[in-house]
Amino acid sequence: MIRVTATLALLLLSAPAFAFDLQGHRGARGLAPENTLPAFATALTLGVSTLELDVGLTRDGHLMVGHDPLLQPHLARLDGKWIAAPGPAIWHSTLADLQRYDVGRLDPASRYGQTYPEQKPADGTRMPTLEDVFALAAKSGNTSVRFNIETKLSPLKPDETATPAQLAQAVVQAIRKADASQRASIQSFDWRTLAEAARLAPEIPRVHLTIEGTASDNVQRGRPDASPWLGGLDADDHVSTPALVKAANGQVWSPFWRNVTADLVTEAHALGLQVIPWTVNDPAEMDRLIGLKVDGLITDYPDRLRAALQARGLPLPAAAPVSP
Structure with missing residues (x-):
């Protein structure tokens, strides 16, 4: 019995730690202006395994970090005016053109602005490029943090x-x-962009986002024609x-968190897929999904x-304090 116990202990010590993927959405949207260097610095300083962000391409070939194809009135100011x-x-x-706009706070009069009362403004902040985010991570000294880069486009508005x-x-060119x-996913x-990315760079993991609801649905199951999003x-x-x-x-399935069930997680894992739901902000839901053995959130x-993972005794990503 002593030999068995010693063997088991040795196996446990040599086994790799469970690597839960803690992704900061748009950096840390709840705490700092989304998709900005202050938000990514906040996430790195707290400690995340992945910086999640959105990109769009300018007409002069720069990848700008921002969620929407159009600048939004609740996010952007020009000459001090929304x-x-x-x-x-x-x-x-x-x-x-784009770096004329201040994106360092939310319009407090907007419904969107009232959704994130903990967000700390950073007036004077400009939209970063993807290169800027890579440089910030390098500045932090964190050589393991990953980048989950979302392409923002719609087949309905070409x-x-x-x-x-x-x-x-x-x-793909920016990542290379x-x-x-080895530290990025698209x-x-x-x-359609994921199919293009697979053709250009099969070595870069691809994440298929889905939402299935009444207001938003890119899967569109049960409709006469195929969804244009797929x-x-x-x-x-x-x-x-x-x-x-x-x-x-696909290699990673990233569903809207309300669409996740235990059976779907089990099925996805059996198919060799990772499951990383979005965007989960309630601690009770975080704990429930962690209990379903999702691969990250x-x-x-x-x-x-971080608090939810710590409560379950799971390892935490290292903090990498950095200023924007």
Whole structure:
């Protein structure tokens, strides 16, 4: 019995630690202005395993970090005044055009602005480029933090953005230039860019985002035609969403957190997929999903997710204090 116990102890000591992927959504949207260097610095300082962010391509070839193809009135100010809708499109603008806008706080009068009362403003902040985010991570000294880069485009509004091929090529080139192929993934709701990325850079993991609800649904199961978001696949030809992602040559399934069930997690794992739900901010839901054995979570509040992981005795990503 003593020999068995010693052997088991040796195996436990030599086994790799469970690597839960703690992703800071748009950096740390709940704590600092989203998709800005202050938000990414906040996430790195707290300690995350992945910086999640969104990119769009300018007409002069720069990858700007921002969630929407058009600048939003609740996010952007010009000469001290909140912009009116519709804001300028990233694709129709230059780097110099976009960096005129202050994105360092939310409009407190907007419904969106009232959603994040803990967010600390950083007036004077400009939209960063993807290169800026890579440089900030290097400045922090964190050589293991990953980058989950979402391509922002819609098959329903093709004139607002670069094409899937243009955007995928720009992201792949930026990742390779930063020597970050082993630390990056490309994700999208529009699976056309993921197919392009797979063709250009099969070594870079791809994350298939899904949402299935009444207000938003990129899967569109049960409809007469295939969803335009799925790059030519039809959800009705596949028994489940994990099976659909597998058919798309996916490696990571990132579903809206409300769509996640224990059975789907089990099925996805059996298919060889990782499961990383988005965007989970309630500590009770964090704990529930951790209990379902998801591989990671995307959150606006990395501090809350760290507390949830610590409560379960799971290892935490190292903190890397840095200023923007």
